Amino acid sequence: MTLHTELDTYLTQRRSMGYQLTTAEYLLRQFCDWLAERSKSDSFTIEDAVAWARDRPQASPVWSAQRLTAVRPFAAWLNARTGDISCIPAGLLPARTTRREPYIYTQHDLDQMLTACPQHFSNQRVADTMATIIGLLAATGLRIGEALRLRVADLDIQAHVLTVHATKHPLDRVVPLHPTTTTALIDYLTSPARLATCPAADGPIFVNQRGTAFVSATIEQHFRSLTTAIGLRHDGRPPPRLHDLRHTFATRHMIAAYRAGTDPARTLGLLATWLGHTGIEHTYWYLSAAPELLTAAARRLEPTPQSAERNPS
Incomplete structure (x- = not known):
């Protein structure tokens, strides 16, 4: 059997266990194509995998490490299945994952963006769409992909909740809405500019000029x-x-927890569920890059005058 055929079997088996593997499939098919061009259609070595991962000399070490990381479980699966392909050791292409410091929006920033939408976008539907999406993401912490996949039936007007279909793991979740957020979504759904596109009654909430779903690149560009x-x-x-x-949604909730003197660990657990994370460590990723939150946490640890009196130095 060829590596391409084995890859199909590998993806089918892992997806049956709940993995999505969208990026992994893209990279692994590239890897198999790269091998086929070198007349290696049924086997590969550790050296082959490293050479493919480092195929762009000018690329960052993180890029190369991520590519090799995609191959490692496939190689391990082939090793267990046939024994002909060696397992790839961890750490062959070490690279520290870099994280970009997020922009933590203030309420003034949000007000400014929402106010500017009608003036900046000449198309009323685009202006309505952008204002509603920005408000929704700020109020719920949704990913943009999750927001664009929302369909009309996912909004429960009576219960003030959204059913959010997962993008990174197989579990959907229910996200509560403030009544004002529900009202804003209803106003968008019934707006003349949106209805003019003749959207399907059970179609996406956010629609383009054809009444169908947006691609995220368009919204990002706007x-x-x-x-x-x-x-x-x-x-x-x-x-x-x-x-x-x-990031702002998560950070603001944690800052509020520290300032109010409530249990930050409980808030963190609630955030992990709300944001659709499979583990708290993923929520930590959002928070550890925010200096403002670290400052609030540090102030929580500062001794009070009473404690200083009880514990003189």
Whole structure:
């Protein structure tokens, strides 16, 4: 059997266990094509995998490490299945994962973006769409992909909840909404500009000019255009992103927990569920890149005058 055939079997088996493997499939098919071009259609060595992972000399070490990481479980599966292919040791291409410091939006930033949408976007439907999406992401912490996949039936008007279909794992989740968020979604669904596209009654909530779903790249482009127009920028840093609204949602809730003196661990657990994370460690990733939150946590640890009196140095 060829590696391409084995890959199909591998993907089928792992997906039956709940893995999505979208990026892994893309990379592994590239790897198998690369091997086939070198007349290696049924086997490969550790050296082959490393050579493919480092195929672009100018690429960052993280890029190469991520490519090799995609091959490692496939190689282990082939080793267990046939014994002809060696397992790839961990750490062959070590690289520290870099994280970009998120832009934590203030309420003024959000108000400014929402106010600017009608002036910046000449198309009423686009203006309505962008304002509603920005408000929804800020209020719920959804990923943009999750928001764009929402369908009309996913909104429960009476219960004020959204059914959010997972993108990174197989579990859907229910996200509660503030009544004002529900009202904003209803206003968007019934807006003349949206209805003019003749969207399907059971179709997506957010629609393009054809009444069908947006692709995220279009919304990202609109967002960059909006933030540039209003001058929303980190000094000397990359521009704000839509995904930073998710960081802001998590960070603001944790800051509120520290300032209110409530149990941060309980808030963190609730956030992990709300954000659709399979483990708290994924929520930590969102929080550890936010200096403002670290400052709030440090202040929580500062001794009070009473404790200083009880524990003189």
